Amino acid sequence: MSPTRRELLEAGWKVGSGLLVAAAGWTTFEALKPLADVSGGGVLPLLPPDAYPEGSATFVREGRFFVTRAKDELFAISQKCPHLGCAVPFCEASGRFECPCHGSVYNAAGEWISGPAPRGMDRYPVQIVDGRVTVNTMVLEEGAPLGSRMYDTPDRGGSCAPADEA
């Protein structure tokens, strides 16, 4: 049965309104979706490997990462806590990374020791090019899963958190 004029007009305004809403949604999405990340990073040539001794953590401001050494291996560890994105400082007293926001603790290789973080700290690949440590910040490698610690760094006994921490 063919539709009556009334049914056709009623379907018409409903479909028209639906199209308008869809167009508005599409426009909003296309307009507001994030632009391509311009801060995509790059390849950062740093100092020779000897400049990064065991037990130290050197902050590289351009890429917001630390260069550390554990068991004679170099790491470039992103400063961003994998828990909720706080900037994790290196604690000289403990020789570990201690997050000020929720108290997650990581060893010098960025591996998870304690706290609410879902994984170890994220890292960038490190290469030695022409005798210089070179870090590629275009590739972010997700941190090691919980409980997979391979690089035990000695606990210096100290802590940057208050002594009476619960």
Added chain:
Amino acid sequence: MTEPHLPSSKPHSWRSRVQESAVYRSIVRSPAADSPRGRAQRAFGNVFLHVYPVRVPRALLRFRSTWRLGFISTVLFTILLITGVYLMFFYTPAVSMAYGDMQLLRSQVGFGQLIRNVHRWGAHLMVLAVVFHLVRVFIDGAYKAPRQFNWVIGVGLLVVTLAYSFTGYLLPWDQLAYWAVTVGSDLVQYAPGVGGWMRNFLLGGSTIGQAALLRFYVIHVAVLTGAFFLLMAVHLWRLRKDGLAVGDVDKVAHDVTARADDHDLSLVTSETWLPDGRRVLGVVDTEQGPGHARVPEDEVFAWPHLIIRHQVVALAACALVLALGVAFEAPLRELANPNLTPEPSKAPWYFVGLQELLAHFDPLVAGVLAPGVLVAALVALPYIDRNPSRRPQDRRVALIVFWSLFTALAVLTVIGALFRGPGWGFVLPWEHLYFEP
């Protein structure tokens, strides 16, 4: 010369001349308010007075009938709207400008810091007022039929209020702003599947930078304001239609509804046809019609009785916010530094309970599921709790569940706000207080 149909004791006074002029009477069209009819006409003919019903239950005049919390929220919103417009004259939503504008406001703009203080304390008080309004409505069972949907609108207004606070928090672009919003927006990441994408959509990129600041600004001043007015219009309109009745007064209306339900009169509509071919246009209960249910002595005119009381409350709210603004400076820490997280980094106080929860549970549970379930439960509440009674002794389960949740949230908030220090370690607030509102 005195107009014959307008007797007046002072015919030649300036006041009466103005009031009798054609211009004045084109603006104020209502007749003299010297009779009930005149008073009603005055309310009908005035868009501002029309927000109120002409007559309200006498019980509503008692402050403790509602604690005026909904009205106080509206007053605080108005204060925030006005101070917010002032701030917009001096604020540029740019990473390179925002923090400098804050300092300029403090040092160069007359009353600039006071306006910012009032905006800050007003915002904190509004969150408190809205939450207590919700608590009051729950305790009185005022979300029950026919007001279920208005409760849902109210939950929407609570969410908009919190979103206002959160987006406003970033705008000063200091360390407090940057890190509270970092923690808050990274929570979204834990939503399964779409979390990371949603976070980037909100921030306009993968990090908090220029795009995020501009987005938060536009959401704060335009998007949320539009949403707030839309929801508020529905909220107030529904309130008028369902009545401002409270407590015992409301019971009368409820009894009438219950009787109507007994007779299944609700099934009778204008589409109902009688067997003899006549159509039912309406049903009037001869014994218990509206005329019998409403006792005139129990009602008073909204103007002046209720509106004067509202004006006093509004003045008191303004005085309180102004006093707070004079006494306490809104915090402004150092310029935002993405490389240095301050110790400790706390969310705004109304989210600090969530942050405390985050220290104990998986972020998916504490940051996404807990608040999501809480809001969903609030929305669903009037449809789950179908118990029609509003008396506390009939609502034991509902009240116990509500107070348990409220207490848990309050305890988490107090611990997070007052008992947490660097590294989220436990500290006693009387030894060192790490709390910045």
